[in-house]
Amino acid sequence: MKTIYLVLLSTLLFSCTKKKDINSKILNLAVTAEIKGMDPIYASDVYSGNEIARVYEGLYEYHYLKRPYTLVPNLAESQPEVSQDGLTYKIKIKKGVMFHDDAAFPNGKGRELVASDFVYSIMRLADPKLQGLGWWVLQGKVEGLDDWREKYSKTDKVDYNDKIEGLQALDKYTIQFKLVKPFPQFLYSLAMPFTYVVAREVVEKYGKEFINHPVGTGPFILPEFKQSNKIVYKKNPNYRKVFFPKEASEEFENYLVDAGKQLPLVDEIIVNIMKEEQPRWLSFSKGKLDYISIPKDNFESVITPDKGLVDDFQKKGVSLIRSTGLDLAYIAFNHDLDLFKNVKLRRALSLAYNPQASNKLFYNDTATPAQSIVPPGIAGHIPGLMNPYMGQNIEKAKELLSEAGYPNGKGLPEITYDCPANTTSRQMGEFFKKQMALIGVNVKVVTNPWPQLQAKINNRQVMLFGIGWGADYPDAENFLQLLYGPNKSPGANGSGYDNPIFNRLYKSASTLQDSPERTALYEKMNRMAMEEVPVIFGMHRQNFILHNGWLKNYIASDFDWGHAKYLNVDINKKKELLKKL
Amino acid sequence: MNIYAYIVRRLLYVIPILLGVCAIIFILFNVVSPDPTLIMLGKHASVEQMESLRRELGLDRPYYVQYLDIVKSAFTFDFGRSWSTKQEISSMIANGAVPSLTLTLPAFFLATLVSISISLLVAFFRGKFFDKFIVFVCVAFMSISSLAYIIFGQWFFAYKLGWFEISGYEHGFPYFIPYVILPIIIWIILSVGPDVRFYRTVMLDEVYQDYVRTAKSKGLSDKIILFKHVLKNAMIPIITYVVIQIPFLILGTLLLESFFSIPGLGSMTLNAVNSLDFPVIKAVTVLSAVAYIIFSVITDVLYTIVDPRVRLN
Structure with missing residues (x-):
């Protein structure tokens, strides 16, 4: 009798499940936040x-x-x-x-x-x-x-x-x-x-x-958008003649298999809204998603110590893609406070901070410690540049702290470090506090819901705060403006750094077209930022993305807009690989 | 007093309560909360843009006009559009309430049924090994974080065994069913601990009453005593406990919805708070207040049905 019930139940469940079409080229993607509209x-x-x-x-x-x-x-x-x-x-x-x-x-x-x-x-x-x-x-x-x-x-x-x-x-x-x-x-x-x-x-x-x-x-059609758990796009049958590119940079030369083919290459895109890491990871592992940025907690189980992919995943046909993001995580000083107008103090705090340890703890040792404000990959970044005030050098930090007028931290008020209220940000704050204690600087970590943190920065009620910046476009100007005086809060320059020389350089570069002259100006500002330590430079993050073997042409980018049209799905390979998952 | 007159009178209380709720929302928003335009404009906000946005949102109008606006929307239930998503709030709520209810209603109903049944059994075996064992199990269940059940349940039953969908949702009957079974089971496990402990206390209070002894001495069976007398008399605290939870079922359950990608109202409120989406916060607060009042009236009326001695006045 029990068996009959079980069979009935499973038949019922099966009949409730919508059939999935495995013979059409469908992209299955996940996004981690609500789509507003x-x-x-x-x-x-x-x-x-x-x-x-x-x-x-x-x-x-x-x-x-x-x-x-x-x-x-x-x-x-x-x-x-x-x-x-x-x-x-x-x-x-x-x-x-x-x-x-x-x-x-x-x-x-x-x-x-x-x-x-x-x-x-x-x-x-x-x-x-x-x-x-x-x-x-x-x-x-x-x-x-x-x-x-x-x-x-x-x-x-x-x-x-x-x-x-x-x-x-x-x-x-x-x-x-x-x-x-x-x-x-x-x-x-x-x-x-x-x-x-x-x-x-x-x-x-x-x-x-x-x-x-x-x-x-565009290449895909969505008749009506509804805020829900998924969005389903169909290929635009009347899309104009647009073809897969025939040229590529050296690093992408083996991505030209579909060169010259008409786009888009898939019939449908299903975008699943999955806010939590576990369901995303499990869905990817079951082949229900085509690619995924590796969640922090799963990192060690799939990435080997030399940053390769573990055998088990390779056998399943999964590939790993690494790319450094055009971004910067940093700790900003509030330059409205007289305290932080003291460059020696800023340098001392920067020297006491240990970016290598932070990288291991919070970024699985995958990020690149930032030497200055411009990230690698765009003009203005100086390869090989070494920030002399980059930590950790406790002796030198203590020396500078004394020169700044605060021997062993004496005379310094308690410094607050404001950060968003999520676990990782708080842990980063605690880590910073521990390091500053090494030179006798007393830090108090204050966590805030995001709106409050923004308001505090805007109202100048902060001393130090941890924050990040992602590029809007691939130009150093987008990072240098973080230190441009007239961009003060509520603008992007939350630290309120306002240096007439830097401002002048920025202004002259801002009207120049891309040229060696402009790059020279960018580099000059980049070096100046390094010397001045207007913020404690943190990390340029690196993305570790996995994609299943049937997904073709996927490359990581800081600007993913419109990339779905280049992606392809190998249906036969999908059928074969799904058996292994 | 006539029951209808009572209901009307109680419902009229909605007016002063709503005015009070509006005042609280207004004060919290204008005094405590940071400037919403800063959050909406994000990393490239400028003073001019913030001013211009404040003007468009009507935040530069006199305070009393803004307060009257809140009152108006609270009484007409016209909450306008979300500042953050620009979606109509009534349709945001309507779209989210159904998925939330497909999860919370059956889960709540089953959890209550299971908990009451277990607590009746426990009352029957009071003081014996079974009673102690159940109490122990309840406490053990309650000591584990709800997140642990969700993470383990999803990994083991959905991923490892493949019995359920890992996450997702399909609109419409019966397609949603495979997606809500596992969250419902987890909900039941999460609720059974505290519920059984509550119902057990309620039942035991009754079991030691004089009428139970009288019934026993009259020779009634334990089964009849439990189901016909104890359960009936325990109904008042049970109704209070159950009915008042119902309006909040619509608001969904944040963690379960978020882990199982169910597009309910659980995350809508949280998103609204995080983005200072005032119209949505206002709508949720006002609707919760109204629902609370309505369901407390229902509770009162139900009292008179289960216990004729209760008079409404």
Whole structure:
């Protein structure tokens, strides 16, 4: 009898389970946070940005297989025509690009993309009623755009028919931007999801619900977005002719198997929202996810001491990909306090901190201790640079502490270290406290919920705080601005470091196009940051990513937008490897 | 007093209570909480942008206008849109409540059934080995962190044995069933410890009453005494304990939902708090307050049904 019940129960369960199609090319991905919505102007977090970039596209994108990161045209026809003074950018767009079919268009058929769509989309980003989160990208840069925003900031309605001097469609396929001052990073803004193109009639049809009705020109279609545990995209059958690149940097030369094939290469993407590490890891191990960033707790069980992959996983066809992220974790001083205007004190604290030990404890010994502010992989980083104030050197730290006027920490007040309230951040704080105690400096760790920490930094109620920065675009300027005086909190310069010489250098570099001259300036600022120790430099993190053997063409990137179209799934290999899992 | 008049009177209490709740929300938000615009604008916030955002969110209006706004939304249940996700709050709640309830309702119902049954048995065997053993097991179960059950259960039953789905959810009946079975079992295991201890105390209080002795001396069987008399008399504390938990079932269960990727309301509230998403926090607080009042009225009415001596006045 029991057996009958069991059989009945399992039949019932089986009949409740939706069948999974193993014969189509389906990408199974996981994201670790809620996706807020599908409106490009709100794509401020990396997760929403990645989802938006499956449906929407922008003028430029990063070449999939080239490093250092190189911008290539996406919806643009070619590289822009830039005027001599670096102020005017004329961009031709591709002809014949179609929006996805949607009820907002006549007969439900997607219409052709035109230059005025970009004008409209960028005006949306500036619209004061919408409060797009990417406004900082263009704020103070495009002629007339700030005035337009200001004009409507106190009215109820915004007029999109206004003419803006610096943002115009010259004809059906040409856009022209006029900048207020040279801004060499401008093109990077045109590769960010914030400036991706939307169609006016779709926005107007759905109104506030537009956020749930993504209609772009991209390789995948999502008829309706619902905040749930998964998002399912289908291949766009009308996607224009876009092909897998035929060139690659040396390191990616063996990624050219699909070169010349039409994109996208898969039929469907299933994005699973999985916030916890364990279910992500178990799902990957069962073959239900195609790739995964190795959770901290599972690291030692799959990575050998020499940072390779354990045999067991290799036999299952799993591959390991390592890539250094364009980011920086650091401990900032509050430079508004007279205490930290004392450079010897800052150097002493930096020397007492042990980045190697921190790397072992918190990063599984995979991160790169940062010598200064610019991470490896972009111009301005100086290979081989050794920070003379990098720890741990207790003797020298004590010496400097005495010179700073605080022998053995005497006369120093208790220093607070503020950090977010999660376990790892608190542990990092405790670790820092222990190290400072070695030179007689008394540190108190204060944990805060994230909003409170931000508010404390903004209100200058902090002494030291642990924080990180991830690149918005691959340019040292994005890191150097963390120390630029006028960027003080609530801007990105939370430490409030304000050095006239550094500010002057930054200002002169900010208008220069990529050139040896600009790189020299970046390097000068990078060295200056090293000497001045405006913050205690921590780590550049390294990503360890595993992917199952059937996933093809996967490479790690700091800017994953739009990469799903390059990925491929080998169905036969999947069938074969699934048996081993 | 007429039961309907009682219900109406109690429900009218909602008005002053809601006004109070609104005042508390308002004070907490305006006095204690950090500036939400700073969180919303993130790492590239600027003073101008914060000001402009404050204006759009209506945070620059006089305090009394902002307070009246809260009161208005509390009484109309129109909470507008989330600041963080820009989604309509009513649909966020509607979308999340169903998955939450598919997990919490059956789990709660089964856990209560199991706990009451065990505690009746324990009352029957009071003082004997079985009673002590169950109490020991309950305490042992309660001493282990809930996270341990979730992590072990998911790893062993879903991953190692493959009996259940590791995580995920499908909307619609019956597709959600395979995804909620394991979380339901874990919920039951988590609740049985404290519940049995509570119900056991309630039952034992009754078992030593005079009427039980009278029934025994009249020669009634233990079974009849337990089910017909003890259980009936123990109903008042049981109802209080059970009914008042029901409104909170809608809010889901943060850990289980998060580990099993069930798109319920558990994480919605937490996300809202972390991102200072005031409209969502406001909606959840107001709805919880209203639900609490409604269910406490239901509890009172149920008292009169299970115990005719109870008068509503």
